[in-house]
Amino acid sequence: MENRETQTGLEKMNFKTADGIDANIEKLAQIFPEAVTETKDANGKLVRVANLEALKTLLEGKLADPNEQECYEFIWPGKSDAIMEAAKSITKTLRPYPEESKNWDSTQNLYIEGDNLEALKLLQQSYLGKVKMIYIDPPYNTGKDFVYRDNFHKSKSEFDEESTVRDEDDNKLVQNTESNGRFHSDWCSMIYPRLKLARDLLSDDGVIFISIDDNEVHNLRKICDEIFGEKNFWSMITWQATNKPMNAGNAKYKIQNCTESILVYGRISMRNHDPLILEGRGAKNYDKMNEKGFYRLEEIQQRKNIGIKRSDKMVFSILNTYPKDGYRWTIGVQTARTLESSNDVELINGKPYRKIYKSDEDNASFFPLWNDFSDNYGTSELGKSELFDLVGEHGFETVKPTSIIKKLLYHTTEKNDIILDFFSGSATTAHACMQLNSEDGGNRKFIMVQLPEKTDEKSEAFKAGYxxxxxxxxxxIRRAGEKIKAEHATTAPNLDIGFRVLKVAESNMKDVYYSPAQTSQDLLDSLESNIKEDRTDLDLLFACLIDFGVELSLPLKSETIDGASVHTVQSGEVPDIIACFAENIPESVVREIASRQPLRAVFRDSSFKDSPSKINVKEIFKYHSPNTTIKVL
Ligand SMILES: C[S@@+](CC[C@H](N)C(=O)[O-])C[C@H]1O[C@@H](n2cnc3c(N)ncnc32)[C@H](O)[C@@H]1O
Known part of the structure; x- marks a missing residue:
């Protein structure tokens, strides 16, 4: 990353996301140091560049030239732009919204509003290699989906004519219809840079699940092979998305598709990964015992009876208890009778629980995760009704049931892992995460990203106020969290059901901040401040977290020292960051901050530049805390 010094000799914050090309040069230098050299850029600044001739020599005789010979590759018009799009650095930021958040001070979950391409760039430094599991459910390219317009898609005028839907910032969303000559290409160009950035966030043992249907599954698999590596393809899960027959008007289709796919790719190959087993993942607690051995109790679940004849058979009594109106059991009558006759079912607060013996699960301790998610896994009808029960009319057609995401989480995450969904829609992943945490005492943290796509004014959701x-x-998330917490008040009293709301926004800094050093210095002298007037200390603090690559969920504390507001971000013994953005900071405040020995300290450049006392910040820190990284903005 670029380093810029000010006249006071203190390094400036960048407030720009990492440049992907620079990161590639860095990776290249690690494998082939001789293929990286230095040269001067257009501004006369020394920069590191790849030495193509040196690289060619290193790969002599093993170089392909697709212009000269046929090569195996997957390309589409716009692919190079899509690759460049992932690498481009941006100056945007994430603005915090405590008033729209829940449990702002204590939660470790994040809800990010904005385009996920930008959000992924902004998360790069803070979450590099830290995310254990990513689940995404992108638009499937059905010909009706609205896709956010990336810069490379089309010219503005072309774009303006096409679309009618907008997000909150009035950016138009493109409806990718089949008549568009670049129908598949546009979708590939949309997903490629996002997956490329997402891969870098995965931990070494991380795994990504991508829901998709027949429209793009073939292209998605090729793209994933390229980005994650063919050998890191783990599986393609087939999920039964519906069991509702199509209406008669569509009877011309002789075969009715009722399944969707979930592509699974690991950061490493499955062979080198921990086996996916039930035992140990959920840390099951066999806390009861009878003459047959240790056992645990599991509630017999009810599911909405969606009116299929077969389901009526699932409405019967278990220990004289019936499912509530319109619901059915998730076990069959035979199983229920066997459980009753062997005394392996009991009622707790009027709800039936079955006994599950350790010895039975021991035998199946290597019970595989089958890639067939059909029957009893929950369909999208269940997903829709789960959402309806919480928020009322929502107009969503593509809601996943929590059961499948919970299952994926159960098999691939430990209790403290970070989980990401950057096409989060109605936030099913957050719901499933809280649900699993409540069941196994976990503290998995979620990051949801979602575009503030406006709801249709004629829709029920809009009328209901969304x-x-x-x-x-x-x-x-609010309602599911409250419900889960109430249901597990005694077993999971510390369940984290909060979330910090952050929104993708233009930089906090005025354009002058990003000008080449000399110009910016001249301009700065004539300006009151290089910070936009509507930005708060909290905005600046979050921009610093992003720039330093510090997790955005860390605890924050603000206090006043000698009249100046001082903000501390601290997770362990040592403060991660202490920042003071006040003008004319008294020397006593600098001394106090230095004496607390934070890993990083941030000030406003202008606080020192024109100050008559010319505090020598560097000297103060050299004395009290020589290892602190000091930066200014
Ligand atoms: C298929 S839905 C996800 C549904 C979700 N799995 C659920 O259960 O509710 C895809 C979501 O991605 C969102 N989306 C599309 N493009 C996006 C973008 N560029 N950034 C963020 N979200 C986007 C859409 O608004 C939509 O809500």
């Missing part, structure tokens, strides 16, 4: 999809997502 102006955009983020409002539905946030309402769902």
């Amino acid at each position: 102006k955009n999809i983020c409002e539905i997502g946030k309402a769902r």
